[in-house]
Every structure is written in structure tokens, then in C-alpha cells.
Ligand code: GDP
């Protein structure tokens with residue numbers, strides 16, 4: 001059975017954009033409005049010669065206190081549980097937020113391998129957020145731009161051991 005890789009993180013960090021880039025089909029809804037991806041979406045992903053099943057997860061709720069509750073929390077938990085490894089995205093332009101910390105805790109507790117992606121890093125706009133990301137305690141960040149396809153070689157190297 002193909003390996004599943006879950007895309008996890010708070011709303012608006014670019015999970016669905018990365019999913020669409022990897023899957024190459026418009027399966028996941030991408031929107032500026034946080035929380036638009038309400039259900040897990042799976043697709044056959046390709047990165048160079050690597051193949052896997054990418055699992056997009058919901059954006060959760062806007063309010064941090066409600067963010068990890070209910071159905072969408074369950075969807076994230078289920079995706080993480082089934083995954084061989086998780087791609088944990090943050091918005092490098094926005095820097096590390098309390099909700100990012102919550103996701104980092106959730107992922108550490110899961111015991112799954114985590115690949116930390118500092119997204120929206122095109123043009124060095126995410127430099128500050130990139131260095132902040134070390135404090136999440138889930139390993140060294142990789143700077144990427146899901147929108148512009150930057151950092152994909154580094155992502156390839158990080159994913160390779162799990163596939
Ligand atoms: P999700 O809620 O985590 O699934 O985030 P989306 O994929 O829906 O993206 C949220 C917003 O961030 C959209 O407006 C995207 O166009 C934008 N976005 C995603 N990736 C990048 C990126 O690499 N750079 C920039 N500048 N914007 C991005």
C-alpha cells in the first residue's frame with residue numbers, strides 16, 4: 001500500500017496549495033478564508049520520482065480556543081495517525097503563532113516523524129519566521145514556497161527516507 005503523508009498546520013499556512021502542487025489536480029479547495037478545507041482530502045502525489053498519498057487536512061477554526069475541537073480536530077488526528085510522516089507547515093511571513101505551538105505539541109505527542117516547512121518563504125520574505133521555527137522543537141525547518149515551487153529539492157530529500 002502506498003505511504004500516506006499528512007499535511008498539517010493552522011489555517012492559511014498553505015497546506016492546500018502544497019497539496020495541489022504535489023497532487024497536480026485541483027482536488028483541495030484553496031481559499032484566502034481560513035478553515036475552508038473541511039474534510040481530509042487525499043490524492044496521489046508525485047515529487048520527482050517519489051510517489052505517495054498526500055493527505056490534506058482541514059483548516060480548523062479561526063478562534064484558537066476552538067481550533068482543535070470537534071470534527072476537524074478528529075480529521076487532523078486521523079490523518080496524522082495514518083501517516084508515515086507529517087509535513088507541518090507554518091507561514092514564515094507571519095512567524096510562529098500560539099496555534100502553531102499547539103500543532104507542534106500535537107505532533108510531538110503523536111510520535112510521528114515531522115518535517116517542518118516554513119512556507120511563503122519566496123524572496124526571503126520569510127527569513128524571520130524561518131529562524132523562529134527552530135523554537136517549535138520539531139526539528140530544523142525547511143524554507144519552501146508552495147505557491148512558487150521553491151524548496152522542493154529540500155523537501156524531496158526530507159521525504160525520501162520515509163518512502
Ligand atoms: P491552508 O488553509 O493551509 O490550506 O492554506 P491555503 O493553501 O488555502 O493558502 C492560504 C493562502 O496562502 C492562499 O491565499 C494562498 O495563495 C497563499 N499561499 C500559499 N502558499 C503560498 C506561498 O508559498 N507564498 C505566498 N506568498 N502565499 C502562499
Ligand code: MG
Pocket residue numbers: 015016017028029030036037057058059
Ligand atoms: Mg486548506
